[in-house]
Amino acid sequence: MSSGQTIKPADILSFYKDSDLDGVIDLRDLCAGTPLDQDIDYEGCPIIHLKQFFVHFDVQFETAKHELKPEYYSELKDFAQFLNQSPDNLILIEGHTDNVGEDDFNIPLSERRAESIAKTLESVFNIPKRQIRAIGHGENQPITSNLTEAGRQENRRVSGEIIEIIPWPSHILSNTGSTEHNEGKVIIPFSFTESLKTYQNDTLATIQQEQTQSIIRQIVTILDSQPDKFLLIEGHTDNTGEEDFNNRVSKARAKAVADAIYDEYFILKAKLKVIGHGQSSPLYSNETEEGRVKNRRVEIILATRHQAEKQVYLQKWDIWNVGEELPFQEVSEEEKPKLNPSHHSPAFWNIMN
Structure with missing residues (x-):
């Protein structure tokens, strides 16, 4: 603009024009038509x-x-x-x-x-x-x-x-009974039991074994470091005996593992999901003794809730x-002293x- 030239009000209004009234002039507004009630960034675009x-x-x-x-x-x-x-x-x-x-x-x-x-x-x-x-x-x-x-x-x-399902670290799988056949789940093997009078003692004996205690210590270490995760603890049996009995035994074994984790390591019960499958999910054939032995087990799965992202303006x-x-x-x-807000499920x- 040359010296002495008059600046017209119309030129000033055009330069500072803000068509969508979002506070950013049109010359640098990259998002035209922003609604009045949305917060915007320096370039006039909605903050998401x-x-x-x-x-x-x-x-x-x-x-x-x-x-x-x-x-x-x-x-x-x-x-x-x-x-x-x-x-x-x-x-x-x-x-x-x-x-x-x-x-x-x-x-x-x-x-x-x-x-x-x-x-x-x-x-x-x-x-x-x-x-x-x-x-x-x-x-x-x-x-x-x-x-x-x-x-x-x-x-x-x-x-x-x-x-x-969250994959377990390889060092935990290598120290447990996990194989490719059971898709990387941590395995606690259980012995044969033939009656309701003996399965509780058999289950307790397995929980108290040093091998089982070592597995539990390792998985609790992982769970403590990832507060948004939880455990699926699933019991299984072979097909020996009645189906109702096997369902009861498989759930009792899974619950015994969960109770051991809760009692010793103060993990909230809401993070320990116990399921009994009975004989319905064999990994191996029940036609052989070797297969039946491998089917008597508790599987421990590390999991988290699926989350989806949604854009909010x-x-x-x-x-x-x-x-x-x-x-x-x-x-x-008894649970009140164990509560930790960061461990609660949202x-x-x-x-x-």
């Missing part, structure tokens, strides 16, 4: 925060019932589609009850509730059984108070979430709390809807 979401569902049940209502099929359909696209992931299905009734009734009821979801996923949506893990917790993990009917209704539920003047709320927990007196976020 990647927030972690857990893939999760909840269904409720009537008192003492375990049948899945058809109204929940649409939610399972979306979930099944996700599973079909992720064949390496597992679904962990956990059944729960309110506090009405005794444990001897509530735990089997919660297991039937979890199994009703598992069977629906298998039969209706063709999810392979190997991708499904079903557990019953009874009344032990409420999400709200049982003092009201509304609270009890919320606690009568089955929750499901996608989980990912930050709004102007909004203070975002990126932490997650903790789910409701009724904690026993609240679940449903992105299926």
Whole structure:
């Protein structure tokens, strides 16, 4: 502009024009049309925060019932589609009850509730059984108070979430019974037991062996260093004996391993998922004694919840709390000294809807 030339107001307005009123002039605004309520960066583009979401569902049940209502099929359909696209992931299905009734009734009821979801996923949506893990917790993990009917209704539920298996470090696998045949799972072998009168003593003897204690020490070291991980502890038997007996023995063996970890190393029970498969998942043929010996085992899997990233556009003047709320927990007196907020599971976020 030459000396003495008059600057017109129109030129100034054009230079400083801000068409989308986001506070960044058009000459350097790389993102035109930004909504007024979004926070923006120096170049006029929305600030994006990647927030972690857990893939999760909840269904409720009537008192003492375990049948899945058809109204929940649409939610399972979306979930099944996700599973079909992720064949390496597992679904962990956990059944729960309110506090009405005794444990001897509530735990089997919660297991039937979890199994009703598992069977629906298998039969209706063709999810392979190997991708499904079903557990019953009874009344032990409420999400709200049982003092009201509304609270009890919320606690009568089955929750499901996608989980990912985390490979164990090679040095742990080399020191345990793990082979390529069992896909890198830590193995604790168990001896043959023939009656309910002896299997508890046999199980305790195996837990107390130095080899078993060494395995437990190694896996706890890994678990302590990764607070967002948890253990699937799965019991198996050979096909000798009745199926109901084998189911009971396999669960008791897995629970004994979990109890040993809890009692000695103060790992919260919520991070120890116990499942009994009985004789349904043999690794080897049960036609030979060698195969039956190898099928009597507890497998320990390191896992974490599957998380998906979702873009969240930050709004102007909004203070975002990126932490997650903790789910409701009724904690026993013996567990209170063990609580560590960093080890709690964050609240679940449903992105299926």
